[in-house]
Amino acid sequence: MRLILTTIAFILIASPILIASPILIASPGWAETESPDHAVIAPPSCSNNLGESVLFKERNSDNAKFAAGMARRDGDGNPVVNRFNFDQAPAPLQAFIDLHECAHHQTGDIDRPHPPRNSPEHLMNESIADCIAILRIRDDARYSDIDFADVATSLGEAMGTAGFPEISISSRVSNIRHCHTNYASAATFVDGVLTERGLK
Ligand SMILES: [Zn+2]
Secondary structure (H helix, E strand, O other): OOOOOOOOOOOOOOOHHHHHOOOOOEOOOOOOOOOOOOOOOOOOOOEOOOOOEOEEEEEOOOOOOEOEEEEEEOOOOOEEEEEEOHHHOOHHHHHHHHHHHHHHHHOOHHHOOOOOOOOHHHHHHHHHHHHHHHHHHHHOHHHOOOOHHHHHHHHHHHHHHOOOOHHHHHHHHHHHHHHHHHOOOHHHHHHHHHHHOOOO
């Protein structure tokens, strides 16, 4: 079974701790104070490129101060997204993580060879997943109360708290802003990716 450990932060030039850990989103205030818990939003609908439904599963630990997501196939081969400690992230960031992880299923990343961490191919996969996520937030009525700025702010704050340099944050926000401003629907974007990969 292959496992793709995907993270919300795709530019992994920050620190060895962050590179080594799947947990890349820090909740503001995690280091010193007890973070207020956030209500956990309902997961999105999600199917992979083979038409299989993706299940979202809560994975919480009592002392964790990070929210993160992981897309994979479980031990039975079913496509899943594990949601780690989502109560540590505000709703816009929860939505973005959910849709980013879903995108790894939509684009077939989960069933493809996993490129080396931080390779151009890996960063491209992460950039694509971010793009699909922000397009779904832009277009899906269920996220109509989430603005681009909500996502950019919560993502930037979380990455900043986690120790990512400003250049990593700004380049990531710049990518999703570009997608949000210029691209058509997420479905069209996914179709293009699958076609290019010979998966459609
Ligand atoms: Zn990812």
